[in-house]
Amino acid sequence: MNILLLGAGGFIGVNLTERLLKDGGHQLTAVDISEDKLEHLLDAPGLNYAHLDISTDEAKIEELVKVADVVVDLVAFANPALYVEDPVGVYDLNFTQNLKVVDQCRKHDKRLVQFSTCEVYGLTAAKAFGLDSKENPCPFNEDETPLIMGPIKNHRWIYACAKQLLERVLHAYRHRDGFRYSIIRPFNFVGPRIDYLPSEAGGGNPRVFSHFMDSLLYGTKPMQLVDGGEVFRAYTYIDDAVDCIVRVIENKKGNCDGEIFNVGQPENELTIAELAERMRDVFDKHFRQEGDPPRPEIVSISSEEFYGAGYEDCDRRIADVTKAKTLLDWKPQYDIDQVIFKTMEYFVDEHRKKQANGTVASAVAAV
Numbered sequence: 001m002n003i004l005l006l007g008a009g010g011f012i013g014v015n016l017t018e019r020l021l022k023d024g025g026h027q028l029t030a031v032d033i034s035e036d037k038l039e040h041l042l043d044a045p046g047l048n049y050a051h052l053d054i055s056t057d058e059a060k061i062e063e064l065v066k067v068a069d070v071v072v073d074l075v076a077f078a079n080p081a082l083y084v085e086d087p088v089g090v091y092d093l094n095f096t097q098n099l100k101v102v103d104q105c106r107k108h109d110k111r112l113v114q115f116s117t118c119e120v121y122g123l124t125a126a127k128a129f130g131l132d133s134k135e136n137p138c139p140f141n142e143d144e145t146p147l148i149m150g151p152i153k154n155h156r157w158i159y160a161c162a163k164q165l166l167e168r169v170l171h172a173y174r175h176r177d178g179f180r181y182s183i184i185r186p187f188n189f190v191g192p193r194i195d196y197l198p199s200e201a202g203g204g205n206p207r208v209f210s211h212f213m214d215s216l217l218y219g220t221k222p223m224q225l226v227d228g229g230e231v232f233r234a235y236t237y238i239d240d241a242v243d244c245i246v247r248v249i250e251n252k253k254g255n256c257d258g259e260i261f262n263v264g265q266p267e268n269e270l271t272i273a274e275l276a277e278r279m280r281d282v283f284d285k286h287f288r289q290e291g292d293p294p295r296p297e298i299v300s301i302s303s304e305e306f307y308g309a310g311y312e313d314c315d316r317r318i319a320d321v322t323k324a325k326t327l328l329d330w331k332p333q334y335d336i337d338q339v340i341f342k343t344m345e346y347f348v349d350e351h352r353k354k355q356a357n358g359t360v361a362s363a364v365a366a367v
């Protein structure tokens with residue numbers, strides 16, 4: 001198949017590209033505005049890379065869409081800090097610019113695999129009705145569960161709303177014209193190349209695993225739990241996730257069109273406070289070396305202080321993955337201990353390489 005991967009230079013994109021290249025049998029075109037994470041793959045046979053912006057390079061993107069068998073759209077702002085800092089930018093990229101890709105796929109009758117998010121489910125019904133979601137676990141089902149967003153003043157929800165609206169537009173085009181699409185709703189993927197460490201990037205606000213790794217490896221700040229870290233997350237190892245995504249892209253049984261897939265590992269649930277404790281213990285047990293900073297403290301910080309006004313969090317996200325199991329014969333393999341260990345191993349390996357070639361000191365000095 002000729003597969004066009006938009007946003008291939010991101011965390012999921014690079015892991016997906018690696019896997020598709022390893023499997024072989026496909027011609028891949030990778031598009032992104034950043035190739036940092038893809039550098040090791042740029043000369044790989046079977047891969048063409050194009051540095052293009054979906055917002056401004058429409059004509060060139062359209063040429064690529066025309067010759068593709070399937071278009072995979074991963075492009076988005078996917079970082080909670082940005083939902084609060086730049087809600088208009090999030091809406092523009094995640095809905096308006098992505099809609100252009102949808103229109104090109106419709107025009108040229110191409111199948112689209114669109115990345116959405118588990119955040120479209122929003123708050124659990126328990127939370128919305130003032131009940132304790134701990135006592136009322138309620139797995140999110142793709143085709144049954146209502147989508148419950150917080151109030152407009154909490155502009156964090158613009159990410160989920162933009163993704164939800166795009167999903168609804170895809171559904172409407174299928175309903176009217178038979179448009180061929182599949183939607184992926186990722187549930188907290190982690191693994192190699194997830195995000196940068198703020199101490200190395202000179203600041204920034206990446207996703208939580210990277211923040212905690214930064215505290216463990218650089219010790220520049222404690223492990224900070226936003227609003228006490230009481231929310232639940234169920235982490236999915238990227239290899240499991242990619243295995244499912246490849247099945248949707250290849251669509252070997254021809255049963256993915258018009259389907260939304262939760263991609264997650266519901267058994268890997270813990271609170272963010274538990275994640276911090278577990279990461280600290282795993283680091284001490286398996287990775288700590290002489291010269292590392294002392295075991296960091298775990299402290300609570302208000303969401304307003306951490307993100308700014310307008311933040312509100314999804315209380316709990318349990319994926320019902322029955323559909324992926326039934327239609328795709330897929331089952332996640334990695335438990336939470338393996339997910340934490342393998343992701344941490346990646347960060348520590350990268351850090352030790354930097355220590356060995358002397359670039360850590362300059363990275364810290366640059367902060």
Ligand SMILES: NC(=O)c1ccc[n+]([C@@H]2O[C@H](COP(=O)([O-])OP(=O)(O)OC[C@H]3O[C@@H](n4cnc5c(N)ncnc54)[C@H](O)[C@@H]3O)[C@@H](O)[C@H]2O)c1
Pocket residue numbers: 006007008009010011012013031032033034052053054055073074075076077078093115116117118119185186187188189190
């Ligand atoms: N990682 C997760 O657990 C998770 C969870 C929920 C949803 N998602 C969704 O999955 C998709 C991929 O997520 P990710 O974690 O790989 O995010 P990411 O931020 O690592 O990757 C997104 C990529 O899009 C690229 N991009 C941004 N603007 C672009 C533009 N105008 N033109 C071309 N490329 C552009 C970025 O450079 C980046 O490489 C996103 O749609 C995201 O919303 C991911």
